[in-house]
Amino acid sequence: MFQKILIANRGEIACRIIETARKLGIATVAVYSDADRTAKHVAMADEAVHIGGPAPRDSYLRADAIIAAALTTGAQAIHPGYGFLSENPDFVESVETAGLIFIGPSAQAIRAMGLKDAAKKLMQAAGVPVVPGYLGENQAPEVLASEADKITYPVLIKAVAGGGGKGMRKVSDPKDFADALASARSEAATAFGNDAVLIEKYVEKPRHIEVQVFGDGKDAVHLFERDCSLQRRHQKVIEEAPAPGMSLDMRAAMGDAAVKAARAIGYKGAGTIEFIVDASDGLRADRFWFMEMNTRLQVEHPVTEAITGVDLVEWQLRVASGESLPLRQDQLTITGHAFEARLYAEDVPAGFLPATGRLDHLAFPVGARADSGVRAGDVISPWYDPMIAKIIVHGPTRAVALSQLSRALAQTQVAGSVTNLAFLGALARHEGFARGDVDTGLIERDLMALTQAPTASDAVKALAILAAAALPDDALAGFSLWAPLQRALAVMHHDETISATVAALGPQRARVSLGGACLGATRSHGVWQIDGAEPLPVIKTASAIYVFAPQGAFAFTPVDPLARDAAGAGAGNATLSPMPGLVKAVFVTAGQTVAAGDRLAVLEAMKMEHTLTAARDGVVAEVLAQAGDQVEAGAALILLAEPDEA
Numbered sequence: 001m002f003q004k005i006l007i008a009n010r011g012e013i014a015c016r017i018i019e020t021a022r023k024l025g026i027a028t029v030a031v032y033s034d035a036d037r038t039a040k041h042v043a044m045a046d047e048a049v050h051i052g053g054p055a056p057r058d059s060y061l062r063a064d065a066i067i068a069a070a071l072t073t074g075a076q077a078i079h080p081g082y083g084f085l086s087e088n089p090d091f092v093e094s095v096e097t098a099g100l101i102f103i104g105p106s107a108q109a110i111r112a113m114g115l116k117d118a119a120k121k122l123m124q125a126a127g128v129p130v131v132p133g134y135l136g137e138n139q140a141p142e143v144l145a146s147e148a149d150k151i152t153y154p155v156l157i158k159a160v161a162g163g164g165g166k167g168m169r170k171v172s173d174p175k176d177f178a179d180a181l182a183s184a185r186s187e188a189a190t191a192f193g194n195d196a197v198l199i200e201k202y203v204e205k206p207r208h209i210e211v212q213v214f215g216d217g218k219d220a221v222h223l224f225e226r227d228c229s230l231q232r233r234h235q236k237v238i239e240e241a242p243a244p245g246m247s248l249d250m251r252a253a254m255g256d257a258a259v260k261a262a263r264a265i266g267y268k269g270a271g272t273i274e275f276i277v278d279a280s281d282g283l284r285a286d287r288f289w290f291m292e293m294n295t296r297l298q299v300e301h302p303v304t305e306a307i308t309g310v311d312l313v314e315w316q317l318r319v320a321s322g323e324s325l326p327l328r329q330d331q332l333t334i335t336g337h338a339f340e341a342r343l344y345a346e347d348v349p350a351g352f353l354p355a356t357g358r359l360d361h362l363a364f365p366v367g368a369r370a371d372s373g374v375r376a377g378d379v380i381s382p383w384y385d386p387m388i389a390k391i392i393v394h395g396p397t398r399a400v401a402l403s404q405l406s407r408a409l410a411q412t413q414v415a416g417s418v419t420n421l422a423f424l425g426a427l428a429r430h431e432g433f434a435r436g437d438v439d440t441g442l443i444e445r446d447l448m449a450l451t452q453a454p455t456a457s458d459a460v461k462a463l464a465i466l467a468a469a470a471l472p473d474d475a476l477a478g479f480s481l482w483a484p485l486q487r488a489l490a491v492m493h494h495d496e497t498i499s500a501t502v503a504a505l506g507p508q509r510a511r512v513s514l515g516g517a518c519l520g521a522t523r524s525h526g527v528w529q530i531d532g533a534e535p536l537p538v539i540k541t542a543s544a545i546y547v548f549a550p551q552g553a554f555a556f557t558p559v560d561p562l563a564r565d566a567a568g569a570g571a572g573n574a575t576l577s578p579m580p581g582l583v584k585a586v587f588v589t590a591g592q593t594v595a596a597g598d599r600l601a602v603l604e605a606m607k608m609e610h611t612l613t614a615a616r617d618g619v620v621a622e623v624l625a626q627a628g629d630q631v632e633a634g635a636a637l638i639l640l641a642e643p644d645e646a
């Protein structure tokens with residue numbers, strides 16, 4: 001076994017790998033960019049080497065710097081994690097040329113699976129079912145069109161170099177074929193520098209079921225399937241193992257096909273064979289087809305670990321160091337059912353916009369596995385994937401595991417960034433999902449219901465008001481029992497001002513009046529309960545109050561009572577930052593007269609520039625941001641004067 005390895009990655013997967021290395025007594029070397037100097041993976045590793053700037057091409061994609069770091073620190077092997085350099089055959093060759101071991105498959109195996117048409121041919125020859133289609137030996141448009149006729153419509157045009165749905169077009173009618181081909185080609189040329197396509201029969205109501213394989217270069221086994229059908233725009237959201245509705249004969253057929261695929265390329269290490277399954281008539285052993293092979297450890301590997309009891313990173317390290325497969329196929333079994341939910345910093349109601357921010361508070365549920373690369377106080381930066389954590393549960397049955405998932409999500413607390421937690425919770429409670437009736441279109445069909453922003457109840461608002469009131473816990477600290485003390489308070493929630501009065505009825509009792517409702521509150525051990533309901537966790541930071549309700553986290557900002565008259569009425573007067581970003585330019589100064597539609601400022605966010613314009617005619621009262629400022633979503637950038645003040 002190795003004495004020391006380098007992990008060429010960051011975030012949760014780097015932390016995950018370090019944990020297993022530590023368990024096996026292997027020393028670890030982290031690498032990090034400027035943006036990750038204080039990151040969790042750096043803190044966890046025994047040593048860490050700085051490799052460059054925050055942009056991936058300046059650090060985590062720098063093969064030379066990473067190999068140099070391994071040589072300098074005396075690491076014997078490099079674990080690539082997923083993403084970054086994990087499926088780059090040139091990197092594998094450079095690692096091996098430097099006399100180091102790449103913890104993963106050979107460059108040749110990665111290359112064999114890199115192009116869709118070549119991979120499909122290889123798999124077909126190995127006896128693995130592939131989707132009926134044309135592999136594009138001749139790329140002339142009229143040849144492709146006549147092949148599409150032979151396949152019978154609907155067909156799918158796919159870029160041979162494709163991935164993530166790019167360069168893919170469904171065609172239902174032959175008259176649309178030529179246009180679809182041209183647009184798939186040009187998209188593929190732009191994205192991959194390769195405009196070759198293949199044509200497949202279009203599979204209706206597809207399910208994405210993948211099989212985990214493991215090879216040692218001589219032999220291969222499979223570790224059963226995962227269902228990853230719950231996706232949105234090719235981003236997986238919730239994965240599970242085993243696949244709901246899977247029969248023993250179909251599992252055996254898929255497992256056999258996956259092992260055949262791995263053996264055909266002498267596979268070494270962890271890999272995944274992705275199949276597309278026609279679920280229009282239930283799961284049937286003759287309705288699955290090879291789609292592609294991922295030659296790496298995948299994000300969703302923990303659900304396989306949960307049901308098999310295998311530590312896949314341990315297997316990777318053992319096989320890479322020369323051991324043979326730790327278990328035979330007949331020693332592998334499935335126990336129970338597991339789910340993984342991907343918790344992201346993103347603004348779901350705004351269309352799943354990636355979000356950033358400092359995580360003021362972060363708490364994961366007990367009784368669930370949470371794989372995370374961040375801690376409370378860490379920042380989700382715009383440089384990398386905004387995943388906060390993977391929440392993994394494992395129960396004896398699918399129904400039990402699903403209820404564990406709901407509970408685990410309800411008990412997850414994140415403050416400081418918006419997250420997709422409410423969306424994940426809504427999915428975990430979705431009736432079709434509970435029935436196991438999953439397919440890749442489920443999320444899109446029910447998008448409206450699933451992405452509805454949860455609304456704060458009066459009880460949630462009252463808890464925020466009580467937190468803002470900060471009533472002293474001491475009976476003698478200024479409250480008269482026979483003359484209840486009334487205070488007017490306000491908090492902001494999104495752009496709504498919630499005004500309330502709090503009457504202290506005693507040290508541990510209060511009445512909150514808001515919007516016509518009157519709520520009774522009692523306190524014990526510093527925790528408020530509203531009208532006798534279960535208390536909810538409340539976190540107060542320097543600038544915000546968070547109430548964690550089962551349906552989601554609600555963020556409030558206390559309104560300074562002195563500034564309230566100015567700001568409260570003026571919500572419509574403020575130009576707010578629509579998303580986190582960098583202020584590139586501000587075009588106005590205080591006192592300047594503007595007309596509706598005038599350019600006020602430019603915000604750079606998510607690699608695009610957004611021009612912010614005046615909502616109405618008016619006079620600029622205040623400019624609150626300047627070029628170079630990093631601003632949060634919802635930050636007021638420019639205030640217009642009240643119309644009557646102008």
Ligand code: MV4
Nearest residue numbers: 131156164165200201202203206208231276440
């Ligand atoms: C398909 C298909 C239907 N028929 N192939 C999407 C990503 C790419 N790797 C393959 N994909 C698909 N291939 C045929 N012949 C439908 C999809 C597809 C899909 C597949 C898996 C998971 C989610 C998906 C979402 C939309 C389309």
